[in-house]
Amino acid sequence: MRVEANTAAVGFRIVESTDPSLVGWTGEWDLTDGGAGQPDRYTLDHLNTSGAEPDCTDFRAGSEVRSGDIVIVDATPFPVSKGDCKNGGWRNYPAFQTQGDCVSYVIHQARQECLFIRAAHGPAAFRAWYGTPVTHRHAMVRCVRQRSND
DSSP, rough: OOOEETTTEEEEOOOSSSGGGGOOOOOOOOOOOOTTOOEEEEEEEEEOOSSOOOGGGGOOOTTTSSSSSSOOOOOOOOSSSSSHHTTTTTSSTTSSSSSHHHHHHHHHHHHHHHHHHHHHHHHHHHHHHHHOOOSSSHHHHHHHHHTTEE
């Protein structure tokens, strides 16, 4: 999940379904809090990796929320690079006791992002973007290093 101002982006991947052709389908919901007097909106962007095309007629791009209210609240910021943790920077994030905790968090988040990219686009595309190493592990290592600004 990513929050910027009044919009939240939530990534997802279908791992189980009563319709097996949908397994592997990935996407991203973008939810926007319209604020006072403005309609809340949502969009669904997807990458179709399974070959099936689900019926998304109820989720057209830019649709208004029909009932209820979307409230987007940005959480306390977390570090996005190892550099954010170094030279005492980890002290800016109350969740961490040490610089090592902070760096471990950044690496974990980078790996999660890389796993999502690989799942969304497939191993062949993933390897093409992060080099063409002999083993899958090397592509993952390169991705994590790049994403954590190593």
